[in-house]
Amino acid sequence: MPDDQVTASPNQSVQSATPVELTNSTTEGPPGTSDTGIDNVTRLIEAHQSTLNNSIYEEQMEWDQVAAVSSQGIDFVPISLTSTNGANVSRTKIASEGVVNEYWVTENSTAGKTTTDYLGTQSANYDYHNRPLSFQDAGSETVHDWLNTSTYDFTGTITRSNGTLYEFWADGLRGDTTPIEDAHARVLIDQEGVIHEAVVTRIYSQGNETVTARLAYAVRRTGTTPPTRPDWVTAELPHLDASVIGNGTVIALEHTGGTNVSTATISTYFPDGPQPETEIETFERGETLYLYRTEADPDRVLVSENEAPAVNDSFIPVGEDQVFVSVFKWPAAFSEGNGSLHIELEPSNR
Numbered sequence: 001m002p003d004d005q006v007t008a009s010p011n012q013s014v015q016s017a018t019p020v021e022l023t024n025s026t027t028e029g030p031p032g033t034s035d036t037g038i039d040n041v042t043r044l045i046e047a048h049q050s051t052l053n054n055s056i057y058e059e060q061m062e063w064d065q066v067a068a069v070s071s072q073g074i075d076f077v078p079i080s081l082t083s084t085n086g087a088n089v090s091r092t093k094i095a096s097e098g099v100v101n102e103y104w105v106t107e108n109s110t111a112g113k114t115t116t117d118y119l120g121t122q123s124a125n126y127d128y129h130n131r132p133l134s135f136q137d138a139g140s141e142t143v144h145d146w147l148n149t150s151t152y153d154f155t156g157t158i159t160r161s162n163g164t165l166y167e168f169w170a171d172g173l174r175g176d177t178t179p180i181e182d183a184h185a186r187v188l189i190d191q192e193g194v195i196h197e198a199v200v201t202r203i204y205s206q207g208n209e210t211v212t213a214r215l216a217y218a219v220r221r222t223g224t225t226p227p228t229r230p231d232w233v234t235a236e237l238p239h240l241d242a243s244v245i246g247n248g249t250v251i252a253l254e255h256t257g258g259t260n261v262s263t264a265t266i267s268t269y270f271p272d273g274p275q276p277e278t279e280i281e282t283f284e285r286g287e288t289l290y291l292y293r294t295e296a297d298p299d300r301v302l303v304s305e306n307e308a309p310a311v312n313d314s315f316i317p318v319g320e321d322q323v324f325v326s327v328f329k330w331p332a333a334f335s336e337g338n339g340s341l342h343i344e345l346e347p348s349n350r
Contacts, residue, residue: 029154030166030189037152038168038187045144047193049137056086057221059139063146064213065096073209074179085136086226092135104233105132111233128237128258128327139217146200146215150174150183158188165190170200181205194219234258238283242323242345246292249315250308251323251345253289260284264341266291268301271319271347276301291345292318319347 029035032044064076083092088107093100098117103110110133115124150170158165170185177183182203188196198217203210239257244250251268255261261283268291269275276293278301283289290304294314302309309315324346 028191030191031193033154033166033168033189035154037154037171038147041144041148044189044193044195045140045147048143048189048195049140051192051194052085052219052221053136055221056223056226057084057219059083059085059217059219061139061142061215061217063142063215063217066213069179069206071207074204074206074211076211076213081139081142083135083139084222084227089226090134090136091227091230092138094135094138102230102232103133103135104229105134105136107132109239111237113230113232113236123331125331126232126236126327126329128239128325130241130323130325139219142215143195143198143217146202147185147187147198148174149177149180149200149202150185152185152187163190165196179204179206181210194221196220237329238285238327238341240325240327240343242325244319244321244323244347245290245308246311246315248317248320249292249311251291251318251347252308253291253325253343253345255283255285255287257285261341264343266301266343266345269344269346272316274299278303292316321348323347 030044031047032038032040032042038044059081061081063079065079066074067077068075077096079094079096081092081094083090085091090103090105092103092105095101100115102113102115104112108130110129110131112127113124114126115122151172151174152168153171155167155169158167165188168187168189170183173180173183180202183200185198185200187198190196195217196219198215200215202213204213234257237258238255238261240253241256242251242253245252253266261280263279263281264283266278266280267275268278270293274293276299278291280289280303287306290308291301292304292309293301293316295316296314298316326344326346328342328344330340330342
């Protein structure tokens with residue numbers, strides 16, 4: 001595989017490895033390995049992810065996910081993942097059976113887009129959260145599951161322009177892996193523990209059926225260029241954040257960027273139980289809405305625009321910690337208009 005490409009193919013050609021001996025796994029070979037093979041898959045995956053976290057890299061992976069197991073057999077769902085990751089930012093695309101999920105994650109927020117293709121018609125819905133929902137470990141966790149099925153032989157090294165890669169082949173199953181009855185795998189790892197390629201085939205036996213599932217994984221470091229933010233992150237979604245002020249009685253909801261809001265419904269999940277809904281209009285970038293309740297009508301949320309209310313003893317506490325904000329935008333077909341916008345506020349009182 002050329003070093004400027006990421007490919008993941010179960011049918012790729014195999015370059016012969018040069019036999020060598022790993023005399024000391026802590027200094028000579030990748031973490032979690034020795035001259036007998038891969039001894040500790042968990043340690044290897046930890047080294048793989050921690051090393052990648054300090055670089056800008058791209059992952060590609062395709063695999064067959066078990067969807068259902070019954071006495072009649074096993075059903076699989078094919079899934080593909082492409083992810084570009086940098087310091088405190090990642091762009092991920094996960095596709096399966098007509099549904100494509102895209103995520104843009106920063107150190108402070110997550111934006112998502114789900115595109116569905118049904119009978120030739122595409123529709124998209126969007127979501128935004130004022131916290132990072134990381135997908136950076138998704139590839140590593142899946143690879144860990146697949147590699148941990150087998151035991152491995154170390155078969156030698158391969159030299160590429162990016163250095164030396166250590167080659168391991170599966171030579172058996174690790175314990176009771178029912179309904180997996182056999183597995184074949186080839187793994188290429190550098191000295192730091194980064195898994196450059198992994199191709200795994202599993203043979204499942206269930207009832208009278210024998211089926212094959214495959215995983216193909218590849219990663220490369222891409223230098224110094226971080227992933228690019230998709231246009232839809234700002235073109236389709238408002239970016240909102242919130243905090244608690246007024247001695248813990250008022251939620252300050254800030255519009256920090258993205259699209260302006262024409263109409264939206266706000267659902268607030270208070271720690272003491274009420275979940276009232278509030279309709280708002282014309283919430284624009286740079287503005288702040290102040291939401292609060294009073295003892296006179298605890299089931300109603302009052303809203304003050306751009307001016308914090310004067311707090312008094314009738315205000316009901318909403319919490320003293322952070323406020324989780326989630327924004328959901330659905331297609332116009334679901335809302336008989338230009339699209340429905342729903343905002344959820346969840347004050348945390350941990």
